[in-house]
Amino acid sequence: MRAMPFTDGGTGESPLRDISNSGDLRRVPIHPDHWYPLAWSRDLKPGKMIGAHFAGEPVVLVRTVSGSVFALEDRCAHRQVPLHAGVVEGESIRCGYHGWTYDCSGQCVDVPYLGKERLPNGVRAYPCREAHSMIFVFPGNATLAGDRPLPALASVTDKAFKTRRFGGEVRCHYSFMHENLMDMNHQFLHRRQMGQMRARSLARRRDENSLEVDYTFARMAGKQPRGEALVFGASKNRADPSARSVMTIRTQYPYQTLEIRSADDTLVMDLWIVYVPLDSRQRTNRTFGLLSVRRPAVPFLLDAAWPLLVWFTERIFKEDCAIVELEQAAHDHQAADWNHEVFPVIIELRDLLRRCGGRSVIPIREAGDA
Amino acid sequence: MRAMPFTDGGTGESPLRDISNSGDLRRVPIHPDHWYPLAWSRDLKPGKMIGAHFAGEPVVLVRTVSGSVFALEDRCAHRQVPLHAGVVEGESIRCGYHGWTYDCSGQCVDVPYLGKERLPNGVRAYPCREAHSMIFVFPGNATLAGDRPLPALASVTDKAFKTRRFGGEVRCHYSFMHENLMDMNHQFLHRRQMGQMRARSLARRRDENSLEVDYTFARMAGKQPRGEALVFGASKNRADPSARSVMTIRTQYPYQTLEIRSADDTLVMDLWIVYVPLDSRQRTNRTFGLLSVRRPAVPFLLDAAWPLLVWFTERIFKEDCAIVELEQAAHDHQAADWNHEVFPVIIELRDLLRRCGGRSVIPIREAGDA
Amino acid sequence: MRAMPFTDGGTGESPLRDISNSGDLRRVPIHPDHWYPLAWSRDLKPGKMIGAHFAGEPVVLVRTVSGSVFALEDRCAHRQVPLHAGVVEGESIRCGYHGWTYDCSGQCVDVPYLGKERLPNGVRAYPCREAHSMIFVFPGNATLAGDRPLPALASVTDKAFKTRRFGGEVRCHYSFMHENLMDMNHQFLHRRQMGQMRARSLARRRDENSLEVDYTFARMAGKQPRGEALVFGASKNRADPSARSVMTIRTQYPYQTLEIRSADDTLVMDLWIVYVPLDSRQRTNRTFGLLSVRRPAVPFLLDAAWPLLVWFTERIFKEDCAIVELEQAAHDHQAADWNHEVFPVIIELRDLLRRCGGRSVIPIREAGDA
Known part of the structure; x- marks a missing residue:
C-alpha cells in the first residue's frame, strides 16, 4: 500500500x-466475485429455507435437517416457481408444486412422475459458507470462490x-x-x-x-x-x-x-x-x-x-x-x-x-x- | 375427436x-371470438351498472329497470369517462358528467344541450347474454356471436x-x-x-x-x-x-x-x-x-x-x-x-x-x- | 378583446x-413564464421550509427568521439531496447532510470544511413573492418576472x-x-x-x-x-x-x-x-x-x-x-x-x-x- x-x-x-x-x-x-452475506445465521433454522436475492438473482438458502447449509438458484428447473416455497426433506429440497427434488449441488434427484433415467437438468448451485453468524454466498465465477478469503x-x-x-x-x-x-x-x-x-x-x-x-x-x-x-x-x-x-x-x-x-x-x-x-x-x-x-x-x-x-x-x-x-x-x-x-x-x-x-x-x- | x-x-x-x-x-x-362471463348475475341489480374489463377493454354491464341486460364500451363518446359512473334511466344509461345518453345498442340518444338532429356517434355495443347465473359478453367479432353457442x-x-x-x-x-x-x-x-x-x-x-x-x-x-x-x-x-x-x-x-x-x-x-x-x-x-x-x-x-x-x-x-x-x-x-x-x-x-x-x-x- | x-x-x-x-x-x-402559487402563506412558518414542486422541478420555499420569503432549487449543489430537509439559519439555509449553506440568491456562502475562497457554485433561485396569502414563484425565464403582474x-x-x-x-x-x-x-x-x-x-x-x-x-x-x-x-x-x-x-x-x-x-x-x-x-x-x-x-x-x-x-x-x-x-x-x-x-x-x-x-x- x-x-x-x-x-x-x-x-x-x-x-x-x-x-x-x-x-x-x-x-x-457491484462485482460478483466476492463473498456476500445474504442472511443472518439465526434466521435460518434447521429444516427451513429462506428466499434471498443478490442483484436481482433469486437465491434459496437451505439449512438441512442435519444442520448443513447450501445455496441454490431459487427457481425450479420445471416452471421457475421459487424453491423456498417448497419443503426441506433430509439433505434435499423439494419444489412445492410438482415435487421436483434437488440436492445440495443443485442436481435434480427426483421427479415423482418420471423415471430416474430421464431426470432433467437441475439448477445452479452457489458456493456457500457460514461464518461470523452470517450465511455467505459467492454469486460470481464459482471457480474463484476457493481463492477468495471470507x-x-x-x-x-x-x-x-x-x-x-x-x-x-x-x-x-x-x-x-x-x-x-x-x-x-x-x-x-x-x-x-x-x-x-x-x-x-x-x-x-x-x-x-x-x-x-x-x-x-x-x-x-x-x-x-x-x-x-x-x-x-x-x-x-x-x-x-x-x-x-x-x-x-x-x-x-x-x-x-x-x-x-x-x-x-x-x-x-x-x-x-x-x-x-x-x-x-x-x-x-x-x-x-x-x-x-x-x-x-x-x-x-x-x-x-x-x-x-x-x-x-x-x-x-x-x-x-x-x-x-x-x-x-x-x-x-x-x-x-x-x-x-x-x-x-x-x-x-x-x-x-x-x-x-x-x-x-x-x-x-x-x-x-x- | x-x-x-x-x-x-x-x-x-x-x-x-x-x-x-x-x-x-x-x-x-386469449381469442376474443368466444362468450366470456364478466360478472355474476346476482351482482348486477336492476337499475344498476357494473364496470368490468376484458383484456384491458372497459365494458359496462347494465341491468335496466325492467330487468333486461346489455353491455357497452365503458367509455363515453364525449370525454371517455366510464359510463358505469353515471345512472340508469329506464332502458338507457346517462353519463354522469354532461348527461350524454345511450340506449342498449350504444347509440347516443340524447345530449341535453344539443339538438336531436346533431347527436354524435355512440359507443360500441357487445353481444350480451345472461345464462347459468352469469353475464356473458362476446368481445370479438360480433357477427360471429350468433353462431357460437354459450x-x-x-x-x-x-x-x-x-x-x-x-x-x-x-x-x-x-x-x-x-x-x-x-x-x-x-x-x-x-x-x-x-x-x-x-x-x-x-x-x-x-x-x-x-x-x-x-x-x-x-x-x-x-x-x-x-x-x-x-x-x-x-x-x-x-x-x-x-x-x-x-x-x-x-x-x-x-x-x-x-x-x-x-x-x-x-x-x-x-x-x-x-x-x-x-x-x-x-x-x-x-x-x-x-x-x-x-x-x-x-x-x-x-x-x-x-x-x-x-x-x-x-x-x-x-x-x-x-x-x-x-x-x-x-x-x-x-x-x-x-x-x-x-x-x-x-x-x-x-x-x-x-x-x-x-x-x-x-x-x-x-x-x-x- | x-x-x-x-x-x-x-x-x-x-x-x-x-x-x-x-x-x-x-x-x-403549462407555460412557465407566469406566477404560480406553490404554497399557502399560513403553511410556511418563520424559520421553516417547505419542499414544493412545479412540473417535476423541486423548489424549496423558505421563510427566514426575520420573516422574508425566498425560493430556490430544492437540491443541494453537492449531492442533490433536498435542501428543505436541512435547517434555516438566520437569513440562509443549510443542507442537512454536509452543511453547505445558501443565501436567498442561491449562492453557496459556506461549506464547513472548505475555504471561503474555494466555494462552489450555488443553486438556482426563483423569483418569489408573497401575495393574497399565497407564495408565488416564477418558474420560467426570470428576466420576464418583473414585467408579469401578479x-x-x-x-x-x-x-x-x-x-x-x-x-x-x-x-x-x-x-x-x-x-x-x-x-x-x-x-x-x-x-x-x-x-x-x-x-x-x-x-x-x-x-x-x-x-x-x-x-x-x-x-x-x-x-x-x-x-x-x-x-x-x-x-x-x-x-x-x-x-x-x-x-x-x-x-x-x-x-x-x-x-x-x-x-x-x-x-x-x-x-x-x-x-x-x-x-x-x-x-x-x-x-x-x-x-x-x-x-x-x-x-x-x-x-x-x-x-x-x-x-x-x-x-x-x-x-x-x-x-x-x-x-x-x-x-x-x-x-x-x-x-x-x-x-x-x-x-x-x-x-x-x-x-x-x-x-x-x-x-x-x-x-x-x-
Whole structure:
C-alpha cells in the first residue's frame, strides 16, 4: 500500500483531481466475485429455507435437517416457481408444486412422475459458507470462490469485545453507503446525537482494492453526549476532547470498516459493514453491520449500558439511511449523476468503486416524476 | 375427436414432442371470438351498472329497470369517462358528467344541450347474454356471436346436483390456470388437504379445439381426508381407494371442465371453469368456476356437509392461485418463458392454447427487478 | 378583446370549428413564464421550509427568521439531496447532510470544511413573492418576472366579501380543470347538490390570452338548495329563479375566474383558481382556489351560514376532482386524446390552452393496463 501525501480535508489543490470521473458510478454494478452475506445465521433454522436475492438473482438458502447449509438458484428447473416455497426433506429440497427434488449441488434427484433415467437438468448451485453468524454466498465465477478469503472480523471473535449486529434494507445503490461512511464531514447530519463536531482528515492510503483515511475530531460546541462516549470512548481531556483518538475508515472492496484507536493505540471500536444489492438495478441494498466495542475494565458496565448504545447507533443508522435514500431518489429523478464532489477522499473513493465494480452498466429508466 | 395412443404420465417417448414449442405462450392473447362471463348475475341489480374489463377493454354491464341486460364500451363518446359512473334511466344509461345518453345498442340518444338532429356517434355495443347465473359478453367479432353457442353446463341445471359458484381475481396469464388444472401431477401442492396421492394418466384425446385426459389416482400414504371424500366421492375400497374413479379433465377452448365418474360410470362431480383476462397484457384474470356435486341418496346430507366442501375447495383454490401467481412473477422477472416441460399432456395443452389463441403478441416489459 | 357573435350552447354552426385541433392538448406543458402559487402563506412558518414542486422541478420555499420569503432549487449543489430537509439559519439555509449553506440568491456562502475562497457554485433561485396569502414563484425565464403582474384578486382584499381558500392535489392535467369549470353543461354531475339546472351560454369574448363566456341558468325541476342559494345568491323569482343572474367564466391564461353578477349588475360571487402542475408529466396538479362571497346586508348572516357553504363547495369540488381524474385515467389508458367535443366554447378553450402553453411536448408512456 502506497502512502499518499498529506492532504487535509478538501483545501489545497489535490493531485487526485485528474482521476477519471467519467461514467455514472450509480450505474456500476457491484462485482460478483466476492463473498456476500445474504442472511443472518439465526434466521435460518434447521429444516427451513429462506428466499434471498443478490442483484436481482433469486437465491434459496437451505439449512438441512442435519444442520448443513447450501445455496441454490431459487427457481425450479420445471416452471421457475421459487424453491423456498417448497419443503426441506433430509439433505434435499423439494419444489412445492410438482415435487421436483434437488440436492445440495443443485442436481435434480427426483421427479415423482418420471423415471430416474430421464431426470432433467437441475439448477445452479452457489458456493456457500457460514461464518461470523452470517450465511455467505459467492454469486460470481464459482471457480474463484476457493481463492477468495471470507472477511476475517477479528474483533467479533475476540472476547475483549462485545458485538452488535444491525442492518436492514436501504433503498439506494451501495456506492452511496460507502461514500456516506467514508465522508466524516457529514457529522452535521448527526448534530442531534453528536453535537457540533469538526472532522479533520490526516492521511489516506490506497492500493488497488482499498482506500483508507484517518480522522481526528474536534468538538466545536456543547459537551460529549453519553451515547457517543459509549461508542467512541469517553474523552478525558475536556479542553480538546477527541483529539487523542484516531478514526480509520477503510473500504476494502466490497467491504467497509471503521476503527477507533485511543491515544495509546488501543482498538476501542471496530465496525465491519457491507451493502448487498437486492434488485437487478441495484437501487436497493441489504446492509449487514457488526459493531464491536471493547469491554471496559469494570465488568458488566458495557452490558448495562448496551440499550443506550443500541438506541444511539440505531438513530445514527436511521439518519444515514434517510439521507442516502434521498440521494438515490434525486439520482432517479435526474436519471444522471449531478454530484459535485469537493473532498479528495470521496473523489478517490468513487474512482476505487468504479475500478473495482462489475464491467456491465446498469440500465436506468428515464427521468421519473417528482 | 381422434383418440391418441395411450401414453402414461411422462414416461415413454411421446410422438407429441415434435409439436412446435416456439413462441412464448404467455404472450399469446386469449381469442376474443368466444362468450366470456364478466360478472355474476346476482351482482348486477336492476337499475344498476357494473364496470368490468376484458383484456384491458372497459365494458359496462347494465341491468335496466325492467330487468333486461346489455353491455357497452365503458367509455363515453364525449370525454371517455366510464359510463358505469353515471345512472340508469329506464332502458338507457346517462353519463354522469354532461348527461350524454345511450340506449342498449350504444347509440347516443340524447345530449341535453344539443339538438336531436346533431347527436354524435355512440359507443360500441357487445353481444350480451345472461345464462347459468352469469353475464356473458362476446368481445370479438360480433357477427360471429350468433353462431357460437354459450357453454351448456348440464349439471348446473340438473336437480340431482348441487352447485357452488366460486372464483376471483388471479394475477396470472390464463394459460397458467389451464396448465395447473390439467396437470394432476401437482397433487404435491395440495398435500395438506389430500395427503400423498399419485396420479396416473390413462389416455388423452384431442381435436382442433379441445384436449382431454383421463386420470386415476392411488393413495401413497395416509387415509382419505373428509373434504376430499365429499368432493371426489368416498372410496369404499380401502386397499386401493381411488382406483375405480376416473377423472377427466378437458380444455374445450377457452373453457375447462373436470369430471369425476365413479366405477359404475356415474358422474359424481362436474366442474366448469373459465379464466377471463382483465388487463391488456393479460397478466391477470378473473376466474369463474361452477362446481356441481351429485346429491347422495340420503336427503340433505350434502347440504349439511356443504360448509366443509366450501372450506376444502377454497383451500385448494387458494393454493392453486398462490402458485400460479408465483409462476407469473417468475415469468415477469425473466421476461421470457423458461419452462422445461416433461409431461406430454401439458406439452400438448400448450400447443392447443397457442393454436387457439389470438393472433397478436402481447408486448412485455423488460425484465423487472426482484 | 374582440366580441364574438352570439352562439348558443352547442347548436348552430360555429365559425370556430376550423380551429386547428391537432396535437394532443394533454401533452402540452403549462407555460412557465407566469406566477404560480406553490404554497399557502399560513403553511410556511418563520424559520421553516417547505419542499414544493412545479412540473417535476423541486423548489424549496423558505421563510427566514426575520420573516422574508425566498425560493430556490430544492437540491443541494453537492449531492442533490433536498435542501428543505436541512435547517434555516438566520437569513440562509443549510443542507442537512454536509452543511453547505445558501443565501436567498442561491449562492453557496459556506461549506464547513472548505475555504471561503474555494466555494462552489450555488443553486438556482426563483423569483418569489408573497401575495393574497399565497407564495408565488416564477418558474420560467426570470428576466420576464418583473414585467408579469401578479393576479389582482380585488374581491379578496375587499371587506365587502368573505373569502374561502380551498384546493388540493388532483391527479390530472391542468387542461381538464379549465374545461371542467368553463363547460357549465356539466351541471348534471352536481345534480345531488344543485338539482336539475340547464345552462345557456349567452356570449363569449376572446383575445390572445383569454376567453370568457356568459351563462344564465334555468331550473328544470325541484327547488333551489340552500347551499346553492348561499353561493350563487337566493333567487327571488320562483318561476324563473336564476334568470336574472349572469355567470361569467374566464380563462385568463393560466388562471381562471368565475363571477356571478345579480340582475342589478352587482358582483355577488367571485372565484379565482389556478392549477399548478406537480410532476414532470403534468398528470397531477395542485389546485389553489379563492372563493369570495359578498356579505349580505344582515351582519354575520354569512358567517353563520359559512359551514354550509364550506360543505357545499367541498362536495362540488370533490365531484369535479373525481370526474377529471377519471378523464385523466382514460387518457392514460388510451395514450391519446379521443375527446369528441361538440360545445364551441370548449373547442375554443382547447385552442387557447394549446396556443398559450409551453412549446415542448410531454412524453407519454404507452397505453397502460386497465
